[in-house]
Amino acid sequence: MTDEQPRRVFAPDFLTELFRNPLDPGYADAAARKAVEGEPTGPRKWLSSGAAMVTLVALGFLFVVAYRQTVADEPARTKARAALVEQVQNRRDETVQLQARADQLGDEVAGLRDRELGGATAARLRDLEAATGLAPVRGSGARIRLADGPTPINAVTGERNTAARVKDTDLQLATNALWSLGAEAITINGQRLTATSTIRQAGEAILVDFQPVTTPYEVIAIGPDDLADDFRDGYAGRFFKELAAKYAMSFDASAAHDVTLPAATELKLRVAAPSTAPSPSSSASISGSVSSSPSEGGR
Known part of the structure; x- marks a missing residue:
């Protein structure tokens, strides 16, 4: 027997092992097997080539179908958007016409009112309308x-x-x-x-x-x-x-x-009450x- 103590061996940590052997063991085994056996020949080669070709053809077919569907749907979306824009524009034009008609009728009502009420009362009413916002000033x-x-x-949060x-x-x-x-x-x-x-x-x-x-x-x-x-x-x-x-x-x-x-x-009037003569x-x-x-x- 000897007094020599057993020697301790520490396994390398993960990062050291990662930098020392960056390639996955499976890839390393496949590369070694390919170096020994060479490129696949015969049926294996045809099977691998055929599978790759079928995959490429299937992907191409899916891309073509998706593209054709997108192109086919685009005119419908464009027509729907154009129809909505036209409807909005028509509604705006109708609103402008109705507002102009309402302003015209308002002027006619104001003229008839002033003619029926007389000078002093009509002038006081116009002053009250201007003060309350019912008339332009x-x-x-x-x-x-x-x-x-x-x-x-904010560059970090985007807010x-x-x-x-x-x-x-x-x-x-x-x-x-x-x-x-x-x-x-x-x-x-x-x-x-x-x-x-x-x-x-x-x-x-x-x-x-x-x-x-x-x-x-x-x-x-x-x-x-x-x-x-x-x-x-x-x-x-x-x-x-x-x-x-x-x-x-x-x-x-x-x-x-x-x-x-x-x-x-x-201006929606909810409550009204008789008022005294307002001061200036x-x-x-x-x-x-x-x-x-x-x-x-x-x-």
């Missing part, structure tokens, strides 16, 4: 422009950073500030606001009375001559300046001269605001 005031800033995409986008609360803040400064009529991208108007976020879109509006947002208000300056120096103007500095959003407040704001597209400064309070409490905006 013309005058001077302020023009507020808001536009989205850059919306970078967009929407902090620089104009939100519904921003438009609520702007309109409520204009009402408080004495505005008598306001539009957002041509949509006239009334006492029942809503400004809401729907996904990435902003709806004004269920009509979508997109950036850049133009808020036009008819009111005092210094309306734009008061807005710029007020709490809303300071808030939008901070957003522009922090998120690179676009903000501008300027005077608007001799602008015409259209009537509201829809009550037109802004008749219009109201777009929410029950002033919005402070925010992110």
Whole structure:
């Protein structure tokens, strides 16, 4: 007997073995067998060649059938899409014609009403319609422009950073500030606001009375001559300046001269009550605001 201890042998780890023998043992055996036996001949060669040929023919046949089916279905899809586009265009044309007809009938009704009511009563009714949004108005005031800033995409998650986008609360803040400064009529991208108007976020879109509006947002208000300056120096103007500095959003407040704001597209009267003679400064309070409490905006 000897005092020599048994020698320990450690198996190589997985990565070492992988780099030392990168080829799968099955491939190595097949290569060695091929080197000894050579290329298949006779029936084996014909069988392997025939199987490969049959496989290629089957794949080619499937590709041809799929291509022919796609080509055959394309005219039907194109016709269906063209039919849908035509229907949408026809509906749009009908809507434009109906709107023009409705405007014409509205003018006729207004003319008959003015003729029957007389001068003073008709003039007071026209003033009330202008204040409540039922009639177009013309005058001077302020023009507020808001536009989205850059919306970078996260390289890892693919999500967009929407902090620089104009939100519904921003438009609520702007309109409520204009009402408080004495505005008598306001539009957002041509949509006239009334006492029942809503400004809401729907996904990435902003709806004004269920009509979508997109950036850049133009808020036009008819009111005092210094309306734009008061807005710029007020709490809303300071808030939008901070957003522009922090998120690179676009903000501008300027005077608007001799602008015409259209009537509201829809105004459903739910409750009516006799009113006393309005004071000259009550037109802004008749219009109201777009929410029950002033919005402070925010992110």
